[in-house]
Amino acid sequence: MRSYVKAKDVHRHMRRLLAPWFVEQGWQKRPGYSCAFVRADSVFWVQPSQWGDSWSGSSMTLNLSGWNGRDLAAGRRILKGLDGDSRDAGLALEERIVSRIPEPPHDHYIHQFMSLPGAEGATFRQSFERAFAPNPGQWKPGCDTWLRYFAEDDLEEWALFMVPRLDRLISEAG
Structure with a gap:
């Protein structure tokens, strides 16, 4: 059975997966932050x-944000800079990852919420449907792209997807 990765654990896993690339490129781990790296x-x-749930x-x-050694400038989402081939590959990866998200057991609370009458139940049913479907719209140029995951192996796949693209994404966003 696949186990859900909570946000605090995402930081730890992504640090483990991305740190070798960042260190090789001259970045340092930002003290006090689980998955943040500083360079210049x-x-x-x-x-x-x-x-997430x-x-x-x-x-x-x-x-990516500007940094003066003490304060952060407003951040920029670097995935907006993905090229067309990367967007296609990212959507394909999202489709695979979403297809592996296990449906919750029938006694899970989400099923009770979905059975509520009226608009409230409809909202939960729509959320449920979206949870098990990829979002192709977010892979269009200029969109705020978020990488879907459920388990640790999903994070590993996203790291493999990102590492070859990080240098270009960071340099274009910086």
């Missing part, structure tokens, strides 16, 4: 969504 006047960090999985995105 830039900070890169992984941001898990606050809206053990029944639906979650998502994360990648950010």
Whole structure:
């Protein structure tokens, strides 16, 4: 059975997966932060969504900010800079990952919420449907792209997807 990765654990896993690349490129781990790296006047960090859940999985995105050694400037989402081939590959990966999210057991609370009458139940039914479907719209140029995950192996696949693209994404966003 696949186990859901909570946001605090996403930071730890992504640090393990991405740190070798960042260290090789001259970045240092930002003290006090689980998955953030500093180089010169830039900070890169992984941001898990606050809206994930053990029944639906979650998502994360990648950010880059200016840094003066003490304060962060407003962050930029670097995945907006993916090229067309990368967007196609990312959507294909999202489709595979979403297809592996296990449906919660029938006694899970989400099923009770979906059975509520009226608009409230409809909202939960729509959320449930979206949880088990990819979001092709977010892979269009200029969109705020979030990487869906459920388990640790999903994070590993996203790291394999990101590492060859990080240098270009960071340099274009910086």
